Amino acid sequence: MIEARDVSVKLGGKRIVSGVDFEACPGEIAAIVGPNGSGKTTFLKALSGDFGYDGSVTINSREVSAMRPVEAAGMRAVLPQATSLAFPFTVQEIVRLGLIGGRSGALAGESERLPERALAKVDLDGFAGRFYQELSGGEQQRVQLARVLCQVWAPVLDGRPRYLFLDEPVSSLDIKHQLIIMDIARDFAKRGGGVVTILHDLNLTAMYADRIFVMHRGSLAAAGAPAAVLSDSLIEKVFDCRMRVGVLPSGDVPFVLPQSVST
Amino acid sequence: MVDHSIAGPSGLTARKAAGDRSARARLAILLLAVLLAVVALFSLTAGASDASALDALRDWFSGPDAADRVLSARDRIIIYDIRLPRVVLGALIGAALAVSGAVMQGLFRNPLADPGIVGVSAGAGLGAVSVIVLGGTALAPFTTLLGPMALPLAAFMGGLVTTLILYQVATRQGRTSVATMLLAGIALSALAMALTGVLIYMADDRQLRDLTFWQLGSLAGATWTKIGTAGPVMLIALVAMPFFARGLNALALGEATANHLGIQVQKLKYIAIAGVSAAVGASVAVSGGIGFVGIVVPHLLRLTIGPDNRYLLPASALLGATLLILADTVSRTIVAPAELPIGIITATVGGPFFLWILLRKRGVIDL
Numbered sequence: 127m128i129e130a131r132d133v134s135v136k137l138g139g140k141r142i143v144s145g146v147d148f149e150a151c152p153g154e155i156a157a158i159v160g161p162n163g164s165g166k167t168t169f170l171k172a173l174s175g176d177f178g179y180d181g182s183v184t185i186n187s188r189e190v191s192a193m194r195p196v197e198a199a200g201m202r203a204v205l206p207q208a209t210s211l212a213f214p215f216t217v218q219e220i221v222r223l224g225l226i227g228g229r230s231g232a233l234a235g236e237s238e239r240l241p242e243r244a245l246a247k248v249d250l251d252g253f254a255g256r257f258y259q260e261l262s263g264g265e266q267q268r269v270q271l272a273r274v275l276c277q278v279w280a281p282v283l284d285g286r287p288r289y290l291f292l293d294e295p296v297s298s299l300d301i302k303h304q305l306i307i308m309d310i311a312r313d314f315a316k317r318g319g320g321v322v323t324i325l326h327d328l329n330l331t332a333m334y335a336d337r338i339f340v341m342h343r344g345s346l347a348a349a350g351a352p353a354a355v356l357s358d359s360l361i362e363k364v365f366d367c368r369m370r371v372g373v374l375p376s377g378d379v380p381f382v383l384p385q386s387v388s389t
Numbered sequence: 390m391v392d393h394s395i396a397g398p399s400g401l402t403a404r405k406a407a408g409d410r411s412a413r414a415r416l417a418i419l420l421l422a423v424l425l426a427v428v429a430l431f432s433l434t435a436g437a438s439d440a441s442a443l444d445a446l447r448d449w450f451s452g453p454d455a456a457d458r459v460l461s462a463r464d465r466i467i468i469y470d471i472r473l474p475r476v477v478l479g480a481l482i483g484a485a486l487a488v489s490g491a492v493m494q495g496l497f498r499n500p501l502a503d504p505g506i507v508g509v510s511a512g513a514g515l516g517a518v519s520v521i522v523l524g525g526t527a528l529a530p531f532t533t534l535l536g537p538m539a540l541p542l543a544a545f546m547g548g549l550v551t552t553l554i555l556y557q558v559a560t561r562q563g564r565t566s567v568a569t570m571l572l573a574g575i576a577l578s579a580l581a582m583a584l585t586g587v588l589i590y591m592a593d594d595r596q597l598r599d600l601t602f603w604q605l606g607s608l609a610g611a612t613w614t615k616i617g618t619a620g621p622v623m624l625i626a627l628v629a630m631p632f633f634a635r636g637l638n639a640l641a642l643g644e645a646t647a648n649h650l651g652i653q654v655q656k657l658k659y660i661a662i663a664g665v666s667a668a669v670g671a672s673v674a675v676s677g678g679i680g681f682v683g684i685v686v687p688h689l690l691r692l693t694i695g696p697d698n699r700y701l702l703p704a705s706a707l708l709g710a711t712l713l714i715l716a717d718t719v720s721r722t723i724v725a726p727a728e729l730p731i732g733i734i735t736a737t738v739g740g741p742f743f744l745w746i747l748l749r750k751r752g753v754i755d756l
Contacts, residue, residue: 171645174645174649175648175649176645176648194653195648195649195650195651195652195653195654196651196653198649198651199649199650199651200651202649203649204645204646204649206643206645206646209642209643209646210643211641211642212495212498212499212500212640212641212696213500213641213691213696214691214695214696215641215695215696215697216408216409216410216695217408218407218408218409219408219409219410219695219696219697220642222409223638223639223642223650224650226635226638226639226650226651226652227650227651229651252407254407254408254409255407255408256408277650
């Protein structure tokens with residue numbers, strides 16, 4: 127599992143994240159929500175090993191700051207918010223970069239076909255030969271997700287769970303593809319892996335997350351199951367706008383209905 | 390993209406996925422190798438001596454017995470001691486410059502990075518001129534200690550310092566600003582050239598002749614001795630750099646993502662910078678400033694075989710070697726019996742090419 131204890135991150139002398147405790151278990155989707163600038167991405171970058179941190183972050187009991195890149199690459203794959211590309215690579219060539227570490231966990235002989243299968247998963251069949259830079263923003267994001275999936279194709283490798291770190295994976299996608307991507311995340315978790323994802327859509331979060339971490343001004347405002355965390359008062363306080371939280375008639379999944387900010 | 394059916398290593402026919410340009414790239418490398426051999430042979434026999442390519446080949450493979458020799462003693466000297474060193478040195482320098490350009494472009498994540506344009510060559514030049522002018526006085530301990538290696542090493546150090554400064558100035562949190570990179574390159578070039586100017590001012594007549602010749606960029610001084618000193622440095626850099634091709638590919642997605650994929654980015658950057666400085670330094674030391682090879686060659690190749698560095702780096706080496714041998718052949722035959730410095734030829738072809746890239750990429754490259 128992933129455990130973060132009392133994690134603080136300073137960037138350029140400014141404290142962006144302070145004292146965050148966090149857990150993500152295999153088999154679960156852990157969602158991080160919060161307003162813009164609340165430190166979600168900075169925290170995820172600390173988990174990914176991009177930023178130094180105070181406190182402790184372990185993945186499968188290994189301290190992140192002490193891991194070599196190749197070891198970390200075998201345990202988790204990271205989908206950043208946006209990826210700029212320097213040269214005219216094809217979609218196939220980009221997705222194949224996910225296999226660089228050589229720890230996809232695919233069966234022997236299967237890895238040659240992985241890029242195609244990963245592209246099919248993200249609903250980009252037939253895109254392999256296209257140039258990445260000619261695709262729309264949402265398509266580019268799905269290509270990057272296919273690359274990330276190739277890196278940790280098997281959710282469990284050598285008996286150890288692996289993780290997907292997704293920073294706003296659905297922000298530039300239409301509703302159908304939002305659901306496709308979240309289903310991929312859920313499937314990854316069902317098969318024994320773990321998912322840590324930053325989301326903005328609270329309803330999507332309520333539908334898919336097993337655990338929600340609400341960040342506010344660099345700290346944790348609440349953590350727990352969706353039904354426990356998503357309340358009118360907390361949401362209004364953190365997001366600074368009026369919300370009505372209800373429960374769908376079909377079950378216990380909460381839904382969040384935003385009201386106007388001005389009234 | 391077209392589907393290619395090729396025979397896999399197991400002998401089975403594997404369907405290559407769409408968008409996979411590796412089969413095409415491998416074919417291109419093969420063709421480029423053949424082209425290099427043809428151009429090298431042509432260059433060996435082009436010029437005042439009328440020995441044919443066939444004669445040269447037959448002589449090369451003839452036995453040790455003097456009676457079997459196909460070429461006259463005079464032609465043997467011309468081919469083996471004058472033209473062959475030029476061809477070998479031209480190939481080494483062309484390959485070193487082209488691969489250095491491709492590696493720098495991968496490192497800076499920008500198709501406009503080139504050792505000549507961003508001041509690395511000027512820095513290497515300053516190192517070389519220091520040894521030429523101060524080798525007998527201020528730098529005497531350095532030159533006596535290192536002998537003939539002093540010149541390429543000083544050029545290497547000049548190039549290394551320039552590249553490190555450039556990287557520090559132009560890169561913030563893994564992002565390189567093209568504008569900052571090009572402007573920093575201009576500043577560093579100007580500084581290196583000013584210091585070079587001071588040294589030239591201090592030089593005596595004999596040194597001045599060496600310097601003028603060297604500054605214009607020429608392979609005319611090619612000898613087996615020079616190849617012996619600068620060649621190994623270039624060869625080591627050339628052999629080492631393709632090992633970082635995968636890392637450079639990952640770097641195209643940005644430093645953070647390369648790190649997530651398992652690449653030791655910091656180490657990769659230092660080794661790439663050292664490799665580029667060594668290759669550029671060694672070539673500047675023996676031939677002066679030969680510009681634009683590093684930008685023209687990788688750019689042309691990316692258009693045909695794609696940006697995958699596993700194929701781009703070896704293909705750049707081959708095409709760079711071919712083009713420089715060709716340029717040198719033109720330089721020594723076009724105004725025969727005089728010679729045009731090769732730097733003039735590469736700049737005449739490369740300058741407009743660079744402008745063409747700028748025009749094509751206008752709006753795409755974020756300055």
